[in-house]
Amino acid sequence: MLTLNQLSADEKRYWLLFAIAALSFVPALFFYYVGEEAIFPIVSQEMWERGTLLKQYLYGRDQMHNPLFNWLIMPFSALFGWEHVLTVARVFTVSFTLITALTLAWLAGRLFQDKAFGIFAALGYLTMADVLLYHGWLSYVDPNYAMFIFAAIAALWVGVREQRISMVFLSGVLLTCAFLSKALTAYIFYGGALFVLLFNTQQRRFLLHWRTLPVLLLTYAGPLIWYASIPDGMAQGERMLDELTYKFVRPEFFEYLGKLFGFPIEILTWLAPLTLLAIYFLLRRRNSKESSATHQLLFVSACWMLLLNFLPYWISPRGGMRYLMPLYPLLALIAARIIWQSGEAALALARKWIIAALVLKFAAALVLFPYYQSHYRGQNYDEAAADILTLAQGQPLYATNVSATGLSVTAYLNKRRVPAPALQWPPADWSSGFVVAVAADEALGRVHKKYRLGGDDLYLLCRGEACSSNLGIKRQ
Secondary structure, eight states: OOOGGGSOHHHHHHHHHHHHHHHTTTGGGGSOOOTTTTHHHHHHHHHHHHTOSSOOEETTEEOOOOOHHHHHHHHHHHHHOGGGHHHHHHHHHHHHHHHHHHHHHHHHHHHHTOHHHHHHHHHHHHTSHHIIIIITTSOSSHHHHHHHHHHHHHHHHHHHHHTOHHHHHHHHHHHHHHHHHSOTHHHHHHHHHHHHHTTSHHHHHHHTSTTTHHHHHHHHTHHHHHHHHSTTHHHHHHHHHHHHHHTTSOOOHHHHHHHHHHHHHHHHHHTTTHHHHHHHHHHTTOOOOOSSHHHHHHHHHHHHHHHHHHHHHHHSTTOOGGGGGGGHHHHHHHHHHHHHTTOHHHHHHHHHHHHHHHHHHHHIIIIIHHHHHHHTSSHHHHHHHHHHHHHHTTSOEEEOOOSHHHHHHHHHHHHHHTTSOOOOOOOTTOOSEEEEESSOOTTTOEEEEEEEETTEEEEEEEEGGGGGOSOOSOBO
16 A cells, blocks of 8 residues: 555645545535435435335335435434434435545546546546535435446446456446446446447457356346345336436427537536536647557547436436436546646646635535525424424324425424334324425315425424414414
């Protein structure tokens, strides 16, 4: 293992910036719930209480999604206490982000035989705006999913170049973990990379060898094995396939046209600064050609892997940015290589922009986002949960609100009710109690109180004896 003294000056500089970037994620571990973050904490608690590992449940209903992220969250939340489940989930998310960056450092350094370039590429990934400011710490499943997919592609790429079947097998295991984390699209990302690697004669010969081909076939058999192993597996498979095909349902013409033109711009902007700098240096023709044909082939292969995997999300009417997280490291690799080949002045400018991004991150993490959460959306979720428990006064309490706001309030209710079980959907014959709902629904219950949380409304409905309070309809 290299010691600090054995590192080059460039490596030391980039590792220092990498460490600062990693530290910038620490404040985010303690933010209030954001967006739909509450899904995995709620589902993990319900799975743990039910003693089930194979099925996800939300409010007692089967979500028909894959549970690997929950498997990671559950034991540590049980160990440290379910009131800390959000922090546990975010620690995992930040860990996934850092592991993805380190995997990129390993891959780039291995392919281009330059460890300094490897850590520069990893630093470029870690300081992409969407990673640094938002999805790199948010406890969605996407960073977990992206980590496994990119690690699978990296292991496959190195395995093919070095003709190591063990690495191809490892890539298959990692890809299976990606599928168990989220969706069937893992195999599309992997297939795009595999397709590009097949265009090289030597690599194609290795991939189609009688010893390698069975490993790849077994890798793609993962979903069939999984669906055959779990209760109602085929129904879950159909639902996940429906979610995939739904993205291609025909939209309005002008909406679709706007998406076609706007999506690439959105991607390049939110993955700045290195992406925009790379475009700038390409337009200025500052980028020099690779010194070897091998390096040129590697760069072109990375470009094709990115393009082939980006196209389905680009032409899809309902593709979103976070679905492309598995491609972020590839884009970081390409942008970093363009800048690396543009000379020392380009690298110096890139370092300045990276430092500026880190300054912005610390300002956002320590000042801007805490202010937003305390004055608009975040803290009021917990306050609403406290008020609901005061009003409930021991009466039965249920939840039907699956909006981002409703899930966040429910998560805080679960936290405040520990060790009581997580809230459930009300039974069909419930006669008295309260329900946290998304709208005023007389069929479900009478409005007891209305909360205004950020830009959303949340309703506390009641039935039977629970409605005897004289509070009436109030606003908060």
